[in-house]
Amino acid sequence: MKNRKSQIIGEVRELSRSFSQRTIPADYMDRSESREAYGAYYGEVGRAKGEALGEEILLRGAPELFRKERLRILDLGSGTGEFSLALARTLLASCPVSVDLHMVDRSEEALVRIAGDKDGSGLSLSYSRALLPAERPFLGEGWDIVSMANCLAENESAHEGFAELFGAVVDVLSPEGLLLLVEPADKRSSRALLSLGDSLLERTPGLVLLAPCPGSRSAPCPALSDPDNWCHEDRPAGFSGELLRTAEAVGHVKDALKMTYLLFSRSSPLQAPALRLVSPLHREKGLFWGDFCDGRAWARIRLLTRNKGELTRDFSRLRRGETIAPPPDWPPVKTGLFDWPKDRPIVRLFHPDGRPFEPGGREPS
Numbered sequence: 001m002k003n004r005k006s007q008i009i010g011e012v013r014e015l016s017r018s019f020s021q022r023t024i025p026a027d028y029m030d031r032s033e034s035r036e037a038y039g040a041y042y043g044e045v046g047r048a049k050g051e052a053l054g055e056e057i058l059l060r061g062a063p064e065l066f067r068k069e070r071l072r073i074l075d076l077g078s079g080t081g082e083f084s085l086a087l088a089r090t091l092l093a094s095c096p097v098s099v100d101l102h103m104v105d106r107s108e109e110a111l112v113r114i115a116g117d118k119d120g121s122g123l124s125l126s127y128s129r130a131l132l133p134a135e136r137p138f139l140g141e142g143w144d145i146v147s148m149a150n151c152l153a154e155n156e157s158a159h160e161g162f163a164e165l166f167g168a169v170v171d172v173l174s175p176e177g178l179l180l181l182v183e184p185a186d187k188r189s190s191r192a193l194l195s196l197g198d199s200l201l202e203r204t205p206g207l208v209l210l211a212p213c214p215g216s217r218s219a220p221c222p223a224l225s226d227p228d229n230w231c232h233e234d235r236p237a238g239f240s241g242e243l244l245r246t247a248e249a250v251g252h253v254k255d256a257l258k259m260t261y262l263l264f265s266r267s268s269p270l271q272a273p274a275l276r277l278v279s280p281l282h283r284e285k286g287l288f289w290g291d292f293c294d295g296r297a298w299a300r301i302r303l304l305t306r307n308k309g310e311l312t313r314d315f316s317r318l319r320r321g322e323t324i325a326p327p328p329d330w331p332p333v334k335t336g337l338f339d340w341p342k343d344r345p346i347v348r349l350f351h352p353d354g355r356p357f358e359p360g361g362r363e364p365s
């Protein structure tokens with residue numbers, strides 16, 4: 001037992017080093033040691049992301065999507081499967097549908113093992129081995145949800161091919177279909193995904209960015225205009241004691257669900273303007289401040305402590321990813337820095353996952 005734990009820690013350390021240095025060997029999912037260590041450690045995080053994004057899809061997706069008898073989900077780069085299985089099971093738990101989940105990976109060794117996991121709960125699994133973005137055996141069919149998580153980072157030299165692949169994927173999405181792309185939260189992975197998103201929006205008329213960006217932004221992503229910026233989620237999450245012990249042993253901090261994601265829809269009404277906090281909320285002597293995005297530009301908004309009152313108090317409670325209603329005179333004539341006046345109320349609109357605040361900005365009961 002002790003040997004197995006230290007073996008997993010060693011494998012996770014090596015995986016983590018080669019993921020961040022972009023030196024991961026193409027066959028790591030074929031090796032049982034690294035595949036099992038991936039499943040034991042990254043699999044738990046993938047499951048948490050799949051559940052969180054499944055809930056978000058239930059909230060943000062068109063109601064017609066969940067009135068179907070059968071949802072067809074395609075997951076690209078499935079690996080050990082925890083992400084897409086969790087996403088599918090989250091949808092199954094809330095809707096009277098059955099789900100066909102088709103998983104694609106270059107590693108048949110990984111796929112064969114997931115396909116063995118049949119649970120008779122309305123979920124049917126199938127798979128194809130394919131080397132993306134060139135091999136596309138799944139494009140002959142229609143899909144309701146297409147996802148890809150943590151695969152782009154392993155394919156830095158093929159980003160143009162992936163943009164072209166997703167352009168083709170959008171063509172085979174059902175009219176109410178969704179495309180969900182998820183990558184790690186670090187600057188390099190995040191910026192790569194945001195660029196891919198821009199490229200998809202440019203080449204695909206009618207594609208709507210549902211989340212996380214406010215106001216149904218169209219390209220270009222404001223984070224990319226400054227080489228030091230990127231945009232990611234940092235949401236509260238709890239992990240098992242075993243995962244936390246492995247994280248500590250390899251020097252990771254696992255105190256939140258961190259990721260960059262983009263959720264596209266083929267057809268959605270355009271969203272109302274909003275300002276999204278895309279940084280932590282900073283507290284300094286005499287002021288609070290944060291960076292906000294309205295989908296077109298980033299602006300630093302400050303609330304001077306002397307302007308904190310009944311109407312503006314909620315500014316100091318904001319968390320990364322929450323949105324507020326823009327003031328009537330938004331955008332400021334001089335973009336870049338905006339001092340929130342004391343007579344303009346702060347109206348909290350949405351939590352980071354799209355759940356609305358109740359009128360007045362209170363938490364939903």
Ligand SMILES: C[S@@+](CC[C@H](N)C(=O)[O-])C[C@H]1O[C@@H](n2cnc3c(N)ncnc32)[C@H](O)[C@@H]1O
Pocket residue numbers: 029042043046076077078079080081082083104105106107110130131132133148149150151154155
């Ligand atoms: C980091 S794992 C992610 C697994 C799962 N999606 C998750 O989020 O936990 C990346 C997976 O993508 C697969 N992959 C990477 N590049 C690929 C490519 N070009 N074509 C097909 N699969 C690929 C790898 O084999 C691996 O299983």
